[in-house]
Amino acid sequence: MAVFNLTSYEYDSKLSAEASLVEDGTGVQINASSQFLISRTAVTATFEKLDDYYIPGVPYRGKIKLQDHRGDIMKSTKVYLMISYMGRRFNKTYITDGTGRASFNMDTTAWNSSSVSLEGRFKLEDLVQEPGKINVDYVNTYQYLQPFHVTTKSFLKIHPLPGTLPCGLQQNVQVTFALRRKDLGEGASRMDFAYYVSHSGGIIMYGEGESSPHWGGLPS
Numbered sequence: 001m002a003v004f005n006l007t008s009y010e011y012d013s014k015l016s017a018e019a020s021l022v023e024d025g026t027g028v029q030i031n032a033s034s035q036f037l038i039s040r041t042a043v044t045a046t047f048e049k050l051d052d053y054y055i056p057g058v059p060y061r062g063k064i065k066l067q068d069h070r071g072d073i074m075k076s077t078k079v080y081l082m083i084s085y086m087g088r089r090f091n092k093t094y095i096t097d098g099t100g101r102a103s104f105n106m107d108t109t110a111w112n113s114s115s116v117s118l119e120g121r122f123k124l125e126d127l128v129q130e131p132g133k134i135n136v137d138y139v140n141t142y143q144y145l146q147p148f149h150v151t152t153k154s155f156l157k158i159h160p161l162p163g164t165l166p167c168g169l170q171q172n173v174q175v176t177f178a179l180r181r182k183d184l185g186e187g188a189s190r191m192d193f194a195y196y197v198s199h200s201g202g203i204i205m206y207g208e209g210e211s212s213p214h215w216g217g218l219p220s
Helices: none
Strands: 014-022 029-037 041-048 059-070 076-087 086-096 103-106 117-119 138-139 141-147 155-158 173-178 191-197 201-211
Touching: 014 141, 029 201, 041 117, 041 141, 059 076, 076 103
Parallel strands: 041 138
Antiparallel strands: 014 029, 041 059, 059 103, 076 086, 076 117, 117 141, 155 173, 191 201
């Protein structure tokens, strides 16, 4: 097994290999060759489940995924989230879970309805590039947000389930909502929620539920 450390720009970003096998006695020879591309990317950060907007005052949620140069997930690893708005820049540190993902939940009140940029990265500091050498790259991920203005402070959001859902099994769908008393009208004593599940252009399931509002926990 040979180890190669191709750090100079004089080398191509690929490695060619040739091998020959000669059978004793018969002299039969088998030749093989292959070529391997060399990637400079060591770690890739990717945002998942991000909206390109936020509702002022409503928490903004998402995930960052880390993968190494082979595309394998990176568990229990630090990942940094950079938040920039109104000329200010902040960073938060998270740890990836067993799936190589880190979840975040941010208060948007301080964003003051401004444009916001998010950046997920593996290294907090920018790498110093060495002249004449091929340097390792860490691919960062970016998302730009605009405020979504609504006339009411009430909201409801359905959180999508990841991947392809298996057939024949029940799935729990998370719904986040906040209701203001004045949006429900005077004398409201209950809230009715209806849901619909559609497939191939038709409704295949529907239902409704009832909930009593607790005014002490809701903004007025």
